[in-house]
Amino acid sequence: MAIAFSSVCLMIVLAFSAMNGGASFVVGLLLALLPLGIWLPVILALDRMEPEPKNALILAFLWGAGVAALVSMVLNTLNFVVITDLLVSTDDGWYWTAVVGAPIVEEVLKAFLLFGMLWFRRHEINGLTDGIIYASMVGLGFAATENITYFIQAAEVDQLGFVFLMRAVIAPLLHPLCTAMTGIGVAVAAMSRPGMLRFTAPLIGLTGAIALHSLWNAASSRGIGGLASAYLIGLVVMIVLIVVVQRERRRLVGLILHYLPKYIPTGVVAMVDVQMLSSLKARKAAREWATSRGGRVSGTAMREYQQAATELAILHERAEHAAAEPAELENQRQALLWVMQRSRATFLPTAGTANLPWATTAH
Structure with missing residues (x-):
């Protein structure tokens, strides 16, 4: 609407x-x-x-x-x-x-x-x-x-x-x-x-x-001088925003490394996946591998897995900050775990995680 x-x-x-x-x-x-x-x-x-x-x-x-x-x-x-x-x-x-x-x-x-x-x-x-x-x-x-x-x-x-x-x-x-x-x-x-x-x-x-x-x-x-001042102000603001975005990306990587290893015993994530999720280069390699292995469906599943896993890490931070009701957070957590499990079964139907190609590009 x-x-x-x-x-x-x-x-x-x-x-x-x-x-x-x-x-x-x-x-x-x-x-x-x-x-x-x-x-x-x-x-x-x-x-x-x-x-x-x-x-x-x-x-x-x-x-x-x-x-x-x-x-x-x-x-x-x-x-x-x-x-x-x-x-x-x-x-x-x-x-x-x-x-x-x-x-x-x-x-x-x-x-x-x-x-x-x-x-x-x-x-x-x-x-x-x-x-x-x-x-x-x-x-x-x-x-x-x-x-x-x-x-x-x-x-x-x-x-x-x-x-x-x-x-x-x-x-x-x-x-x-x-x-x-x-x-x-x-x-x-x-x-x-x-x-x-x-x-x-x-x-x-x-x-x-x-x-x-x-x-x-x-x-x-205010003429050329004023225009130069305005442009300088805009440039400073842009630089500040870029710094903020870079710091946010590092914060997000920290959340992934901190919270997702706790889910290794559940089988929805392996340590090699945590490493993959912490690197843009490795994420891209994983999507390319999944697509080459199982076509568009598998590639889409990998993308959904990456999205859900990242949101799961963020959700834990929101829970620590009490940014939402506990029941709402738990419902979201269960939904994200379901997406991760379903997606993982699509792009990785077998249980093995050894020698996955993105392991060598995660750093």
Whole structure:
């Protein structure tokens, strides 16, 4: 339902842009899609240890591209009219709309999806990386739709090259970087014990997103020097996020090494599997081996096994932090063990684990 609603909103935005842009709409649409071909794979590659469900990622992207973009178009226009009436000057109206009105409107609208996931799909947010990825998907969707409008307007005044350089080359990750602040806050809340932090962390993250967005818009409107400052700010934020993702990956490997060996006596995991699950290179080798041995079914089973085993390690951490009810955690644990047992029986029908090919690539 949410995906369908977001898709309808996106269609409305595209129809409105097509009616107003004419021939420039096609050019704007194609140029807006170009950055997605680069940055979507990059963002998705951040979460190779525990990939998020495709339907959740699609919803995040469509929410940003559809719902958030459509509503922000209306509210930003109203803000501009009100602010301009108060300030008289059109230039001042545009400036204060960009620095104050737009950051609040856009970041709040993008945050609704993340807050909704925190409420309805908390179990999908297992670390800071998950929050960053979902937030980045929302931001990429929003940026793509917004860029269409900017490119259409630029084409009408012969400034398309400059605007494309600014929005698609110099600052293609403005919205993902800003919304990632909210994503981190939501992830902190999802992993926290019941208490005030579950309420304050998302709000602090949202405040950070609004502040970063406002600072960027204010700095980039101050000429070359301001633009350089804005770009430097964005670069620093990106580096910080990359460090966070790398630390999260090491944390996840630590959880796998700590918790999964306890399940060796059950037969759903062997020590060689624990080693495989701790390395991206070994995981890939295992999937390739399973596919070559048993076709697509076996390869899919290996992928499901890796996913379930990783989530099992994360589940134990959530249990230690009391991030969910014990009965809920136990139900999830039993479900994950069932998936691991079923998948293992598919790609490894015999009991032996000696000389498995990924054992030599696990380090």
